[in-house]
Amino acid sequence: MADKKPKIRVIETRDGMRMPALGIGTWRMGERAGQKKDEIAAIRLAIDLGVTLIDTAEMYADAETVVGEAIKGRRDGLFIVSKVLPSNASRKGTIQAAERSLKKLGIECMDLYLLHWEGSYPLEETLEAFESLRAAGKIKHHGVSNFDTRAMADAEGLNAGKKIASNQVMYNLGRRGIERNLLPWCQKHKVAVMAYSPLDQGSLQSTGALASVARRHNVAPETIAIAWTMRDPWVASIPKASNPDHVRANVAAAGIELTPEDLAELDRGYPPPKRDVPLDIV
Numbered sequence: 711m712a713d714k715k716p717k718i719r720v721i722e723t724r725d726g727m728r729m730p731a732l733g734i735g736t737w738r739m740g741e742r743a744g745q746k747k748d749e750i751a752a753i754r755l756a757i758d759l760g761v762t763l764i765d766t767a768e769m770y771a772d773a774e775t776v777v778g779e780a781i782k783g784r785r786d787g788l789f790i791v792s793k794v795l796p797s798n799a800s801r802k803g804t805i806q807a808a809e810r811s812l813k814k815l816g817i818e819c820m821d822l823y824l825l826h827w828e829g830s831y832p833l834e835e836t837l838e839a840f841e842s843l844r845a846a847g848k849i850k851h852h853g854v855s856n857f858d859t860r861a862m863a864d865a866e867g868l869n870a871g872k873k874i875a876s877n878q879v880m881y882n883l884g885r886r887g888i889e890r891n892l893l894p895w896c897q898k899h900k901v902a903v904m905a906y907s908p909l910d911q912g913s914l915q916s917t918g919a920l921a922s923v924a925r926r927h928n929v930a931p932e933t934i935a936i937a938w939t940m941r942d943p944w945v946a947s948i949p950k951a952s953n954p955d956h957v958r959a960n961v962a963a964a965g966i967e968l969t970p971e972d973l974a975e976l977d978r979g980y981p982p983p984k985r986d987v988p989l990d991i992v
């Protein structure tokens with residue numbers, strides 16, 4: 711039987727970026743030569759099922775090369791995201807890092823390029839490099855990752871900071887701290903939130919409320935966990951999977967509409983924090 715292709719919602723940010731609300735992550739790919747074939751197949755399966763967003767980073771071993779092989783000959787219509795390491799994020803270092811990533815990915819331009827986390831180079835320098843990369847047609851949009859509300863507000867004070875299209879942060883049923891301040895800040899400023907580790911790196915307990923809601927929809931608990939991260943119009947989810955059954959379960963999340971009853975049950979099982987907490991970081 712042919713796999714179902716759910717329609718994936720698109721998030722349009724203040725910078726005019728149109729980002730799909732579901733993608734595939736690639737951390738831990740490209741680490742073992744023996745798994746490369748399966749990883750390429752998993753990315754290709756996700757694309758066949760309608761996923762266009764692929765998230766990677768220069769930090770993820772050889773994952774950019776794995777992505778490059780997976781997308782060879784089929785780059786059109788894809789939304790490729792990569793990240794510069796803070797230790798490379800000087801004005802010159804950022805440009806060199808982007809060029810290395812483009813080469814590994816085998817593409818001319820990245821759709822979104824992120825600073826992986828705040829480092830010691832002034833953000834202004836990194837943002838200037840992002841602007842040069844945009845002017846040279848090497849990236850379409852830029853953003854940040856692991857920025858808390860304070861860091862976002864500081865960035866907003868810089869010219870190119872106002873063009874930040876996305877902040878990629880950890881978000882899943884067990885780690886809901888961003889709902890207090892960061893998510894409202896991003897909603898207000900029309901900045902897309904990319905939820906990383908939506909399955910808490912595979913350690914989210916698929917019992918209790920999650921299992922109960924999953925039974926109601928006749929899908930895997932992981933499908934519900936991902937659909938839950940995507941319930942907010944400003945949040946995109948990027949689960950990583952190298953197992954084809956996992957890829958199918960994750961793509962199915964785009965076709966799930968959680969009811970108020972589902973959401974209330976998940977809130978009881980996985981309550982949000984009652985006070986501000988530091989941003990969760992892997």
Ligand SMILES: NC(=O)c1ccc[n+]([C@@H]2O[C@H](COP(=O)([O-])OP(=O)(O)OC[C@H]3O[C@@H](n4cnc5c(N)ncnc54)[C@H](OP(=O)(O)O)[C@@H]3O)[C@@H](O)[C@H]2O)c1
Binds near residue numbers: 856948
């Ligand atoms: N910006 C950052 O600092 C940052 C940090 C962490 C992650 N990320 C990005 O976000 C992506 C996702 O986060 P993550 O990789 O940390 O964790 P995740 O997506 O929450 O979990 C990935 C793990 O869950 C397993 N899995 C996937 N789908 C499943 C399913 N349907 N049923 C059961 N198990 C399933 C995967 O196994 P298999 O591989 O065997 O299928 C893998 O072990 C990363 O790959 C990366 O692209 C960014």
